[in-house]
Structure formats: C-alpha cells, structure tokens
Amino acid sequence: MDVSQYLEIFIDETKEHLQTLSDQLMILEQEPENMDTINEIFRAAHSLKGMAGTMGYKRMQRLTHDMENVFQEIRSGNMTVKPELVDVLFRGLDALEGYLANILESADEGTEDNEEIINTLNGIADAATGKVKEEPKKPAEEAPKQSGGAKYSNIHLSEYDINTFEKAKEQNENIFGVTVYLQETCILKVARAFLVFKALEELGEVIKSVPDIQDIEDEKFDLDFSLVYFTKEDMEKVKAAIENVSEVREVVIGPFNFEDTSEQKEEAKPESVKESEPKNDTKPAPVKKPAAAQAAAKPAAAKPAAAKKQSKPAVGRTVRVDIEKLDVLMNLVSELIIAKNGLVSINSTDDTKSDAAFNEQIEYLESVTTNLHESVMKVRMVPIESVVSRFPRMIRDLSKKLGKKMELHMTGEETELDRTVIDEIGDPLQHLLRNSADHGLESNDERIALGKEEVGNIYLDAYQDGNNVNIEVRDDGAGINIEKVKNKAIEKGTLTAEQAEHMTDKEIIDLLFRPSFSTAEKITDVSGRGVGLDVVKTKIEGLGGNIECKTALGEGSSFIIRLPLTLAIIQALMVELGPEKYAIPLGSIETIEDVLVSDIKSVQTKEVINLRGTVIPLIRLDQILDIEAGSGDTDILTVVIVKKGDKLAGLVVDNLIGQQEIVIKSIGSYINCSKMIGGATILGDGEIALILEVNALV
Amino acid sequence: MEDINDVHNLDMAGNSKQYIVVCLGAEQYGIDIKYVDNIVRNQRITRVPKAQHYFKGVINLRGEIIPVMSLRLKFGLAPDEFTNATRIIIIKLETQSAIGIIVDEVKEVVTLAGNSIDKATTSDPSDPLVQYLSGVGKHNDGLISLLNISAVIMGREGKDVV
Numbered sequence: 001m002d003v004s005q006y007l008e009i010f011i012d013e014t015k016e017h018l019q020t021l022s023d024q025l026m027i028l029e030q031e032p033e034n035m036d037t038i039n040e041i042f043r044a045a046h047s048l049k050g051m052a053g054t055m056g057y058k059r060m061q062r063l064t065h066d067m068e069n070v071f072q073e074i075r076s077g078n079m080t081v082k083p084e085l086v087d088v089l090f091r092g093l094d095a096l097e098g099y100l101a102n103i104l105e106s107a108d109e110g111t112e113d114n115e116e117i118i119n120t121l122n123g124i125a126d127a128a129t130g131k132v133k134e135e136p137k138k139p140a141e142e143a144p145k146q147s148g149g150a151k152y153s154n155i156h157l158s159e160y161d162i163n164t165f166e167k168a169k170e171q172n173e174n175i176f177g178v179t180v181y182l183q184e185t186c187i188l189k190v191a192r193a194f195l196v197f198k199a200l201e202e203l204g205e206v207i208k209s210v211p212d213i214q215d216i217e218d219e220k221f222d223l224d225f226s227l228v229y230f231t232k233e234d235m236e237k238v239k240a241a242i243e244n245v246s247e248v249r250e251v252v253i254g255p256f257n258f259e260d261t262s263e264q265k266e267e268a269k270p271e272s273v274k275e276s277e278p279k280n281d282t283k284p285a286p287v288k289k290p291a292a293a294q295a296a297a298k299p300a301a302a303k304p305a306a307a308k309k310q311s312k313p314a315v316g317r318t319v320r321v322d323i324e325k326l327d328v329l330m331n332l333v334s335e336l337i338i339a340k341n342g343l344v345s346i347n348s349t350d351d352t353k354s355d356a357a358f359n360e361q362i363e364y365l366e367s368v369t370t371n372l373h374e375s376v377m378k379v380r381m382v383p384i385e386s387v388v389s390r391f392p393r394m395i396r397d398l399s400k401k402l403g404k405k406m407e408l409h410m411t412g413e414e415t416e417l418d419r420t421v422i423d424e425i426g427d428p429l430q431h432l433l434r435n436s437a438d439h440g441l442e443s444n445d446e447r448i449a450l451g452k453e454e455v456g457n458i459y460l461d462a463y464q465d466g467n468n469v470n471i472e473v474r475d476d477g478a479g480i481n482i483e484k485v486k487n488k489a490i491e492k493g494t495l496t497a498e499q500a501e502h503m504t505d506k507e508i509i510d511l512l513f514r515p516s517f518s519t520a521e522k523i524t525d526v527s528g529r530g531v532g533l534d535v536v537k538t539k540i541e542g543l544g545g546n547i548e549c550k551t552a553l554g555e556g557s558s559f560i561i562r563l564p565l566t567l568a569i570i571q572a573l574m575v576e577l578g579p580e581k582y583a584i585p586l587g588s589i590e591t592i593e594d595v596l597v598s599d600i601k602s603v604q605t606k607e608v609i610n611l612r613g614t615v616i617p618l619i620r621l622d623q624i625l626d627i628e629a630g631s632g633d634t635d636i637l638t639v640v641i642v643k644k645g646d647k648l649a650g651l652v653v654d655n656l657i658g659q660q661e662i663v664i665k666s667i668g669s670y671i672n673c674s675k676m677i678g679g680a681t682i683l684g685d686g687e688i689a690l691i692l693e694v695n696a697l698v
Numbered sequence: 699m700e701d702i703n704d705v706h707n708l709d710m711a712g713n714s715k716q717y718i719v720v721c722l723g724a725e726q727y728g729i730d731i732k733y734v735d736n737i738v739r740n741q742r743i744t745r746v747p748k749a750q751h752y753f754k755g756v757i758n759l760r761g762e763i764i765p766v767m768s769l770r771l772k773f774g775l776a777p778d779e780f781t782n783a784t785r786i787i788i789i790k791l792e793t794q795s796a797i798g799i800i801v802d803e804v805k806e807v808v809t810l811a812g813n814s815i816d817k818a819t820t821s822d823p824s825d826p827l828v829q830y831l832s833g834v835g836k837h838n839d840g841l842i843s844l845l846n847i848s849a850v851i852m853g854r855e856g857k858d859v860v
Binding site for chain 1: 745746758765767
C-alpha cells in the first residue's frame with residue numbers, strides 16, 4: 001500500500017503523541033499513582049503503535065508495543081511505576097524521537113532496533129508481573145445500581161445498515177445493542193469510550209454508534225453512548241469485556257431488533273443482561289421501511305445529540321495549511337497595502353480629486369486592508385507552547401546530569417508569536433535555560449549553605465507587552481559575578497584595566513554577549529564552550545528583537561528577550577533626511593522632541609542632550625548614513641528618541657513625514673548593507689524607503 | 699527592442715548561444731540571454747548607505763526590491779551618465795535573487811556559434827576586467843566581450859565576495 005501521501009500527517013501526529021508522552025511521563029515521575037496519566041500514556045503509545053504499524057515502521061511499532069504492554073500491566077494494577085521504569089521509558093521516548101527524525105529525513109525509520117530498551121522494558125514488566133499474570137481476572141461486578149435504560153433501541157438504521165444486518169444474520173452472527181454508561185467522575189471519557197470500542201473490536205464489529213465515532217472522539221457526548229454490534233461471541237462475554245474497562249458504570253446489552261427500531265416501536269424495551277435471553281429469531285427481516293417512519297425516527301435520534309452539543313462546547317475545527325501558502329497570502333496582502341497607500345498618497349497630494357466620497361471609500365479600503373492584514377497575521381500566529389513544551393523534559397535530564405535538583409516553572413505558554421519567529425526561537429531559549437541550569441543555579445549543597453531552598457528554580461515566562469512579546473528566562477541562582485566578568489575580560493585582553501574601571505555594571509554584563517566569552521570555569525557537557533550568548537544575541541536580533549540581562553549577585557539573573565509580534569508589516573514613522581526618506585519602526589520610538597542646538601552638551605566628544613533629567617546621546621543620522629548635509633543650520637533640531645531595551649538615543653532628522661503602515665522587504669544579499677538598514681519598503685508612490693534598524697544604531 | 703522579440707525565432711540548435719549586446723562607452727559587451735530576466739528603463743534608484751561603491755542602490759520593480767549595480771563602477775570606468783538610452787538589465791541566476799546592472803545602451807541580440815567565440819585574451823592578466831569575461835565573440839566585423847555574468851555579480855576579488 002502506498003502510504004507516502006499520509007507521511008506528513010503521520011509525522012505531525014507522531015510529534016503530537018510524542019509530546020503527550022513526554023509531558024505525561026514528566027507528570028508520572030512526580031505522581032506515579034496518577035491513573036489519568038497512566039491512561040493517557042497508554043493511549044498515546046497505543047495510537048503511535050497503530051500509526052507506525054499502518055505506515056510500515058516495524059521497529060517503531062515494536063517499541064511502542066512494548067511500552068504499551070508495560071502500561072497495560074500498570075493499568076490493571078499488576079505493577080507499579082518505579083523511577084527506573086520512568087528512566088527506561090524516557091529512553092524509549094528518545095528512541096522514538098530518533099525514529100521520527102530518520103523518517104523526517106528519509107521517510108525511513110532507520111535500522112536501530114533499540115533492542116536494549118525493549119529488553120529492559122520487558123524485563124521490568126516480567127519481573128513485576130510474572131506471578132500475578134496467571135491469576136484469574138476478577139469477575140466483573142454485576143448488579144447495576146440504576147438502570148439507565150437501553151438507549152441503543154433508539155439507534156436509527158439506514159437501509160444499507162439493514163442489508164448488512166441481514167447478511168450477518170445469515171452468517172449466524174449475533175447482533176447486540178449495547179449502551180454503555182460511564183461513571184460521572186470519569187474525566188477522560190474519550191479514553192474510556194476508546195477502550196470500550198477497542199475491547200469490542202477484538203470480539204466482533206461495531207456497526208453503528210450514537211453519537212457517531214467522530215463525535216465520541218471529540219468528546220461530544222454525555223456519559224453514555226450506544227452502539228450496534230455484530231459478534232460470534234455470546235452476550236455475557238461481550239458484557240464482561242466492556243466491564244473490564246474501568247470507570248464504566250453500567251453496561252446494558254440486549255439483542256438488537258432492527259425491525260423494531262426502524263419503526264420506532266417501544267417493543268425494544270431496556271433489557272438488563274441478566275434476565276434477557278437472546279430471542280433467537282433468525283428469520284431474515286423483510287426490507288420494508290416506510291419513508292415517513294424514517295423521517296420520524298430521525299429527530300428522535302438527533303435530539304439527544306443536539307442536547308449534548310449544548311452541554312459541551314464544540315471542538316474548534318482546524319485545517320493544516322502549508323506555511324508557503326500562507327506566505328503567498330501574506331505577500332498579496334502586503335501588495336494590497338502598498339496599493340492602498342498609493343491611493344492615499346494620490347488623494348493627499350492631488351487636492352482637486354479629493355472629494356468626500358472618494359475619501360470615504362479610501363477610508364473603507366483602509367479599514368478592510370487593516371483587518372485583512374490582522375487576520376492573516378493571526379493565522380500565522382502559533383502559541384509559544386509548541387517550542388517550550390520540550391523544556392521540562394530537558395531540565396529534568398539536565399537535573400540528573402548535573403546532579404542538581406531544579407524545577408522549571410513556565411507561564412504564558414499560550415502567548416502567540418509569528419510562525420517564523422517560533423521556528424527560530426527554540427535554540428536561543430534552550431541555550432539560556434541550559435545556562436541557567438549549569439551556571440546560574442548553585443549546587444544543592446551550596447544552596448543549603450546559603451540558606452536558600454534546596455531545589456533551584458528556573459522560570460520561563462512569556463507575555464505580551466504592547467507590540468512586543470517578552471520572554472523571560474530567570475533563575476534564583478548565584479547571579480552574575482560582575483567582578484569575575486571584569487577580570488576575565490581583562491585577562492582575555494578584551495578590556496584594559498583602566499577601561500574596566502570606568503564601565504558600568506550594565507556595560508560589563510553586555511560583554512557576555514560578545515563572541516567567545518564564557519565565564520564558566522570549567523567546560524562541561526552542558527555549556528561553557530564559549531559559543532553562547534553571542535549566538536543567542538545574533539539570532540534574536542536577526543528576528544528583529546533584542547535581549548537584555550539583569551542580575552543581582554546571590555539572587556539570580558534574568559534574561560529578557562523582546563520580540564516583535566509580526567515581522568512582515570509594521571507601523572513606522574517616516575522621516576526625511578536631506579533628499580532621502582527613511583522609516584523608523586514605531587515600536588522602538590519613545591518620543592519625538594524639538595531640541596535647541598544650544599542645549600546640546602558634549603561629553604567625551606559625544607553629543608548628548610539632557611531630557612527631563614536623562615542624559616541621552618545624540619546620533620546624527622546624516623553623518624552615519626553619508627547623507628549630503630541638509631538645509632543648512634537651524635536653531636532647533638527634530639530628534640526622535642528611540643529605545644533599545646532601557647537604553648535611549650536621540651536620532652536627529654530633518655523632517656517628519658508621518659506614521660505609516662509599511663511592508664518590510666529584504667534588500668537581498670548582494671549588497672553588503674550595513675546593519676543599520678533593516679530592510680526596505682515601498683511607499684505609496686512607488687518610491688523606496690529604507691528602514692532603520694534601531695538596535696544597530698543605539 | 700524589436701530585436702529581442704526576434705530572438706525566439708532564431709535557431710537554438712548546436713553550440714550557438716544568444717547574447718544581448720550592451721554598450722559601456724565605446725565597448726560592446728555580451729550577456730548570455732538565459733540569465734536576462736527583464737530590461738527596464740532607468741528608474742529612480744534609492745541609495746543604500748555604506749553599500750559597496752559599485753552598488754547604486756535599490757529599485758522597485760513591480761513590488762520587488764532589486765539591488766542595482768553599476769557595471770561602469772565595477773569595471774573601474776567613469777561613473778554612469780544617465781541618458782535616455784540608459785537601461786537596467788535584470789539578471790536572474792538560477793538560485794539567486796534578481797539583480798539589476800546599469801548599462802549605457804542595449805544594442806541588439808546576436809546569436810554566436812561556438813566557433814566564433816575565442817577565449818578571453820590573457821595577454822594582460824593583471825587587467826581586472828579579464829576575470830569578468832568568459833570569451834570574446836566576433837560578430838559583423840565587431841568584437842563583443844562576453845561577460846561571465848556570475849563572476850560579475852558575485853565578484854571575484856576577496857573583498858567583493860558577498
């Protein structure tokens with residue numbers, strides 16, 4: 001069977017299941033008794049096994065099969081979860097990720113059998129359950145507390161189903177109607193239903209269910225569901241199989257009489273298993289079904305479904321879209337915005353044309369394009385969860401490797417960022433977390449000696465702040481020893497002792513972001529190779545963001561990453577410099593000030609201004625951008641105050657044009673353009689304006 | 699630019715290749731037509747600060763931002779004088795994004811057979827121009843210096859390598 005077309009789906013779903021496994025294993029390690037977790041893991045392993053089998057990945061199937069087995073034993077209470085087991089399971093998870101990586105690359109799972117993991121798994125399972133295995137299963141508890149009735153008799157059948165039924169009858173299969181009631185305390189109803197279906201499918205065939213399987217999977221049902229079932233087994237056996245599933249309150253089963261249901265008669269009375277004998281009426285049913293009866297039956301079946309829908313919010317409907325298609329869409333929206341800007345500029349330059357109706361339409365167009373842009377942007381937004389969800393596992397491993405007890409606390413996983421940013425942000429965050437775990441946190445003994453709680457804490461917080469998203473990686477460890485950094489810098493020749501004297505703590509910390517600067521005294525497997533924060537910084541700045549570090553000796557340090565919400569379209573302030581036009585992203589602008597030339601002071605040959613008590617360096621844009629001097633000297637300068645982190649600077653411009661929505665375009669790689677230019681944009685009249693990269697200027 | 703339209707009717711068989719002939723001052727240069735995406739009239743060029751000296755800036759070609767290089771400055775000739783005949787040739791190498799080069803004039807499209815192309819003269823290896831040439835073509839008694847367009851664009855001198 002050619003399954004290549006399903007490969008993408010397989011990969012996506014496998015990723016999801018692996019993530020579930022990882023998350024749940026983490027929980028399991030903390031709460032070995034948690035039945036929900038165990039069930040969740042069982043389910044994920046089971047789905048993985050099924051999917052891998054379908055795709056023909058035998059090795060992957062085998063490994064998941066054995067993991068599933070182990071959980072089967074745990075579920076049935078034959079063994080308990082021990083730390084060794086969790087370790088092996090984690091290794092199994094890594095092995096599965098290995099398979100997935102191979103599949104991603106070559107559509108083949110590779111040849112690693114992971115024999116050792118499988119053997120260890122089976123060893124643990126056998127050791128724990130060897131004796132217990134032979135014990136007879138507890139007889140299923142009978143005596144239903146309250147009969148909920150055999151709702152299955154309401155199941156409506158189509159003509160096609162009835163035909164199937166007749167065939168089954170001819171083959172002497174039993175047809176049962178089954179209604180399963182779950183316990184009210186049941187949390188994972190879907191999982192229970194799934195297990196019921198699985199148990200039934202081992203013995204026979206489920207023909208129809210109410211609500212249908214899709215709805216059951218989406219948890220669109222209350223506490224019961226009904227189904228029609230073919231089997232060669234007898235009723236007791238089927239009932240026992242279902243009751244074996246935990247949290248099933250009651251099973252009502254009886255022979256299913258399709259003639260009755262098609263006419264919606266009350267004859268198919270609720271039959272509790274004990275008293276009801278299969279009515280062995282094997283005579284083939286006549287296919288007669290008045291259309292009217294069918295129509296009447298429909299509402300009856302639909303009603304409970306509708307009622308159920310109200311009780312449970314419908315699960316969001318989604319569709320997977322190739323990111324390239326979104327990029328195309330985004331580009332088109334950008335073009336539209338450029339065209340709209342064109343109209344606006346024609347309108348504002350040519351007074352004769354500007355009548356009210358035209359203006360109105362332009363305003364309408366403007367609001368439409370803005371909404372369209374926002375919608376497209378939202379489509380591209382992905383919760384940061386998809387990146388950070390792997391970190392708890394990483395910290396767990398680091399904790400074992402480094403022999404330090406530590407805990408990761410995450411908040412704001414639901415914060416959304418542009419897909420392109422999400423793809424790139426993983427590595428820098430991982431790096432910062434490793435840093436915190438390795439260098440930031442002290443060893444447990446040191447912590448106790450310092451009077452801190454033994455377990456180190458690492459925090460990962462994400463939150464939106466205006467047009468930015470901030471991600472903060474924080475630890476309550478030792479903090480950065482500024483003296484140590486200073487000495488290291490002098491030792492390395494980065495600074496002279498004299499320079500170091502005059503530097504502020506903040507400037508010293510910034511040294512950490514320089515290439516090849518690591519203060520870790522020994523190089524460990526985890527970090528300290530000297531390629532580090534500078535790479536993080538480059539990456540973040542490449543995404544249009546910035547990073548800042550705050551630290552307090554003995555209390556911990558925190559790295560704050562600021563990222564723009566969107567990359568492609570931004571609000572910008574257009575300014576004139578001589579004959580040229582430039583765009584300054586609005587996100588980085590603090591204020592705009594008029595400054596008297598006489599107020600400019602000089603500090604260490606640099607021009608600064610004193611703005612309401614803050615000393616701000618001035619940047620003469622015309623000089624650094626080699627622009628021919630503007631219109632002579634004036635007494636008053638227009639200064640745009642920009643910020644990078646908490647650093648401010650004043651950009652001197654000739655003229656302000658106004659605020660505009662601009663589409664960022666790349667200049668391409670041919671021009672060795674300086675870092676000060678972050679890209680270009682096309683203005684309404686077709687002219688190009690370059691975008692100033694404030695991060696590089698300040 | 700009727701010449702360019704005729705191109706498609708010409709025989710593409712054999713070793714022959716088609717070149718767009720452009721002028722820089724008195725000299726004729728040939729550009730392999732398969733790299734030419736478009737030829738546009740001189741446009742408003744936006745200067746990019748701190749770029750290599752031979753990049754005049756960027757232009758807006760139907761919503762795309764395309765860097766524009768002066769062939770004259772790259773070859774160390776006198777700076778361009780923009781006239782009515784000045785054209786920007788948009789070049790597209792297979793995997794690269796588009797780039798424009800400014801020429802004084804576009805003359806015609808010629809088809810050169812393999813045997814009418816000589817190797818670039820190496821009499822003066824110090825001449826920086828030699829590295830940008832793939833050969834010299836003979837056409838109607840005139841000589842056409844055939845440009846090695848990827849060398850021109852990517853630059854072979856260490857400092858120009860992008």
